[in-house]
Amino acid sequence: MTTTVPPGLAELTEIMAYADFATSASMSVRETLGLGSLHVGSTRALAIREDPSQFFNRAGGFGADGPITVDDLARVCAFYREHGVSQGSLMIAPPLLPPDWDATATKLGLVEGSRFTKLGCDIETLPTVADRAALDPGWRVGVVEAHQAREWATVMMTTFGFTAPAMIEMAASCVGAPNWRQFAVWAGERIVAVGSLFLNGQCADMFGGATLPEARGRGAQSALLTARVRAAAAEGCRWLVAETGVEGPGEHNPSLHNMLRVGFEPMYERTTWLWQA
Template sequence: MTTTVPVDVAELTEIKAYIDFATSAPATVQEALGLGVSRTGPAQALAVREDPSYFFNRAGGFGTGRPITADDLIPLCDFYREHGVAQGSLMIAPPLLPPDWAGTAAELGLTEGSRFVKLGRDLDTADAGIPALPADWRIGVVEAWQAHEWATVMQTTFGFTAPDLIEMAASFVGKENWRQYAVWDADRIVAVGSVFFHGECAHMFAGATHPDARGRGAQSALIAARLRAAAAEGCRWIVAETGAEGPGEHNPSLHNLLRAGFEPMYDRANWQWHA
């Protein structure tokens, strides 16, 4: 059965999760990272000037109910320019791209970057229990005193090793509208995942497993735990995104989500603005 999550809800929930995550950091960390937020116009945007990967420089939530125009995007490009970032991504669902998108992209100097699969699923049916883990592993909710270890696993697994980026991640553990989970091997965290609650829709956020613990079911267990949490919060839908597969590629995260009942909604390009 095809998921019924509306495109605008899916996209808005995603960008709100990233902004809420980043702005959890203390003011001193936000200042050190050069963090800024724009909530004007039909979309919202996040800028993190001191992120060398440019990953957190993103704009989304284009829920205008009509194809976007250059006038919608110019303020976002100006926002990135004013915050001194070298590159930012505009994440626009394909149904919102105008017929003349190639001309609009050229006008603004946007280039197509990596592609992601947007997935969603309804939460109106009960799910099975948490998949079995190795005998010496356990899954649970992360407590505040475990935040730094949890954040270190999350960020370094993705390649974000700067101390301020790790502190940013540690700061949102236990925040309202969030739930953070971990899988422990004895006393060591080996896998992490979060879920963001936004009204009727929840968002899977930052599932990561330490390289030496992969292939043993940690992410499947974390997905199941987050599905149950979103249903318990009264959410109607849950969404996620992960890298699209190119020819000959295999993305384990994508297949974990498909096995958990998520359905692809569309492939979405990251349209990159460069200073």
Template sequence: MTTTVPSDFAELTEITAYIDFATSAPASVQQALGLGTLHAGPTRALAVRQDPSHFFNRAGGLGTDRPLNDDLVRVCDFYQRQGVAQGSIMIAPHLLPSGWRATASGLGLTQGSRFVKLGRDLETTSLPTGLPVLDGGRRVGVVESRHAREWATVMQTTFGFTTPEMIEMAASFVGRANWRQYAVWEGGRIVAVGSVFFHGECAHMFAGATVPDARCRGAQTALLAARLGAAAAEGCRWIVAETGAEGPGEHNPSLHNMLRAGFEPMYERTDWHWHA
């Protein structure tokens, strides 16, 4: 592994992207979703009480520049105050202290899913220029405000988030500073989406999704290339992403798309779940 992305910066960029995404929603939508955030030094946490999947209840940045235990307690207390049933805590594996199993057990944390953290150096590798060209009458383009509702609907419903408030939350961050949203159109219909978040020297790939009838035709590969080019043009030094780790006999197409796009695995990370 030759990527030089600092893991603490990679983790902080990820959680910052999620919080910036969610808090772009109007106050009325945030209130309807029961949205809350925590900032404690480098530690960040997001809670969305009306998200039945608990996906957006997540915390990161822990253990990067101070003892882990105090921030763990802060995050657990935050989830408790927000009234969520479950929240995820993301910690890079090399930041876990000795005796971690006992610590996790004492806080009631359980092991969740495994993810691969990937990075790519934008200064030492060749990058695509311009927007990719697709066949079959499909095209890649930057999303404008007039496409925000359709784009957000594709993004959220593909991931299983179908309520009006969840779609409004996604529509609200189209055009937000430090973000770029892309889509693949087939005729006049958006069939694939992807975003990139700019966080100083580090960019973060966010929420790539393709509708079922348009998969396996290169849409996500094209969106990866477009976002890589955007991050380099923005002056970012690195770009990071995460996707599900593969178990025996499993195949994650998103992981292999990113590997082909020049990303390198940094580490596998387990999400630790807090329960009310």
């Protein structure tokens, strides 16, 4: 099986998911967080001044509609500066980097940050995903409804270390939004794991998979991946994309191996390029 997701589409779908996730929040939540967004051509950028982790200060979609220019990149750096954040990430697929990238990165003061593995799959050529996840007896996976949004968001955001009430409210706001499908695993009446699917036409993004520490290793994320693959197929998507941290020597990344088991293939390793004030 060969993954054929165009890199530009893969990157655009990822950043659209992040931007839509954050900007679904109410104006009062956005003001509390100091949340701003930029949309120029295929490029999207997001800044959240009150996010101490700076994780959500990210930009992507570069090169999806034509060659990347210095002006494209400089505009994003200016956006970060204007929004008063101390650091922002630029996500660019290696096949789309300009030929003079080293000189461009130096000119803009960009430095290398963490690395991610970009994964993709063609849904039409995926092996059958029927019930390959051995979910604990008595646990179930299903779609999240509006009245469950707060619990769902709390599990997702606190698992990733985002405990501020406004950050949790931001996450809850995207439940039921038009391009989203949210899923959870319940142990009895309690949500113990979550995952989302963001729809971008023919391509969909696996977003925000998280499991409470005490519920790990019991099939929850595999069940959520399977549910989202089926949902993407039902929506008529051709491709699925996802990303996770690069697995270094001697390391084991459960998220990576869960996705490989479902049928995802690594597309490329992507360096995060950091702008710093």
